[in-house]
Amino acid sequence: MRISIVGAGALGRIYGVRLAAQGDDVTFVVRPERVADAGPFVIEQVNGSRRDALERPRLAAEIPADTEVVLVTVRFEQLAPAQPDHGGAPPRAAGRKSVADLLRGGPAVPAVVLTPLMPPQRAALDQAAQRRVTPAMPSASGYLDERGVVRYWITGLASTLIDEDGGAPAERPTLEELARRLTSADVPARLERGVGAHNAATTTAFFPLIAAIDAGGGVVGLASDPRVLGAARGATRECAALADRLGKVAPWAKLLARLAGPLTLKPGIQIARHLFPEALRFVDTHFGPKLHAQHLAMGATILALGREHGVRLPSLEQLMTLIEGREAAR
Numbered sequence: 001m002r003i004s005i006v007g008a009g010a011l012g013r014i015y016g017v018r019l020a021a022q023g024d025d026v027t028f029v030v031r032p033e034r035v036a037d038a039g040p041f042v043i044e045q046v047n048g049s050r051r052d053a054l055e056r057p058r059l060a061a062e063i064p065a066d067t068e069v070v071l072v073t074v075r076f077e078q079l080a081p082a083q084p085d086h087g088g089a090p091p092r093a094a095g096r097k098s099v100a101d102l103l104r105g106g107p108a109v110p111a112v113v114l115t116p117l118m119p120p121q122r123a124a125l126d127q128a129a130q131r132r133v134t135p136a137m138p139s140a141s142g143y144l145d146e147r148g149v150v151r152y153w154i155t156g157l158a159s160t161l162i163d164e165d166g167g168a169p170a171e172r173p174t175l176e177e178l179a180r181r182l183t184s185a186d187v188p189a190r191l192e193r194g195v196g197a198h199n200a201a202t203t204t205a206f207f208p209l210i211a212a213i214d215a216g217g218g219v220v221g222l223a224s225d226p227r228v229l230g231a232a233r234g235a236t237r238e239c240a241a242l243a244d245r246l247g248k249v250a251p252w253a254k255l256l257a258r259l260a261g262p263l264t265l266k267p268g269i270q271i272a273r274h275l276f277p278e279a280l281r282f283v284d285t286h287f288g289p290k291l292h293a294q295h296l297a298m299g300a301t302i303l304a305l306g307r308e309h310g311v312r313l314p315s316l317e318q319l320m321t322l323i324e325g326r327e328a329a330r
Contacts, residue, residue: 234315
C-alpha cells in the first residue's frame, strides 16, 4: 500500500516504520528544509523486544501523486489556526505549507488524522482542505530520546480506531485496507463508528492532567505545587462534565483522571519511579512544557467548547493562566 505520513515526529515514525518494515511504500511529508535529512528512523518498543530501523526513509515536501492514503501525525496546534483566547499556535514560517495546504494540493485520497481532532479543528480542516478528513485514535505512543531513537509503547489490548463514517463513503474500502495493513504490522486497528466524538470527549476529559504537567514543569512539579494540583482537580471535574456532552470517554482517560487526586498522585509517582521509570520520562517529554504551544491551543479550544455548550470552566481558566505564567517566567 502506498502511504504518505504528514509529520515525522515520534507518532509518525512509529506508524511509518512499522508499515515500511512489512513492505508498504511509505513517504514522510516534512518541512522543505528537512527533505535533505539523511539519517535513519529507528524505533524501539519499550514493552517488548522489537526494534525496527528504516535506514533511508523517503522524505518529501509534498504528498506524492500516487499516494493511496494519508496519515496526519502533526501536533495539535499545527492542524488549524488556534482560537484567540489564551494564546495559540505560533505564526507559520513564510513559505511553509499547512496541513490543509498539503491535503488540498495532494491526490483525492482518504486523509486519516491521528492527531487529537476537536470539532472546531475538524471543521476548519475540512473547509480549508476542501475534503472530509477521517478522525482516528492511535494505539501507540512514544518519545524521541537523546540518541534520536523513538522509544514507544503499543499493546494488543487497544486498537487504533478509524472513524468509518469520517470521510466520503467511497473511501471505506481504502480505510478497511489500511486497518488490515496496520494490524498486519502488529499495530492493531479497526474501523468503528463515532470515533470523532469519542476522540473529542476523551481529549477533553484527559486534558486537565496534561495541562497540569505543563503548568507544574513536569510530573514531580505538579505533585508538589498545591495551586496547580488544586486547579487540575477542579478542571478535571469541569472537563468531565463537558466531555459527557461531546461523546463517550475512553475508560483509560477516566482512570487517569481519578489518579490525579491528592491522595493518589504522589504515591503513584513513587511507584512509577521504581517500576516504570521510563514511563515518567515519557510523560514529562510527551506532555510537559516542550508541548507548550499545543497545550495553549488545545486549552483555548476546550474553553471555547465550554462556552458553546454552556459549561463553566473556571478551574481550567485558572490552569491555563498558570501555564501562561510559567511561559512568561522563562
